[in-house]
Amino acid sequence: MILETINQHGCSASQGHAQMYIMGTLLRHGSEAQKREFLPQIAAGHLRLQAFGVTEPTSGSDTTRLKTRAVREGDHYVVTGQKVWTSRALHSDLLLLLARTTPVEQCRKRTDGLSVFLVDILSNIGRGLEIRPLQAMFNHNTTEIFSMACGCLPAIS
Secondary structure, three states: OHHHHHHHOOOOOHHHHHHHHHHHHHHHHOOHHHHHHHHHHHHOOOOOEEEEEOOEOOOEOOHHHOOOEEEEEOOEEEEEEEEEEEEOHHHOOEEEEEEEOOOHHHOOOOOOOEEEEEEEHHHHEOOOEEEEEOOOOOOOOEEEEEEEEEEEOOEEO
8 A cells, every 4th residue: 555655646655665585585585594684673763684596698588598597506605697686785785685596407397407596795805705886777776796606695595
């Protein structure tokens, strides 16, 4: 109802909508350790989780064709790939990132082998993670994200 009212008055409620599925993913699928560590800090305003990296330049939003890869190395994953049209990444401390953990040709279904990761943007900037603003007619603070062997936390299960 809130989102409908915002849109009816000529504004864009898409940022509010994005928050629902970003936080919903962490709430429903995050580990108990992730929830204990991050949710109180997000609720207190000390951490910002506002970005979700899904769309890629070669596959668009067809998630079954993602090329971004995450390979487990010890207790973390190493991610390589590129995302585009990721809103608010420059204004977030954390990023939800969709990546392929199993090559599609090894999967029974094209939707298998996909995982969502919680990436600490601040500790990875300059260490393999690069975020560039994209200019668009409608301002969503949109960016493209490049990852060359950036480390991230274990997958959200």
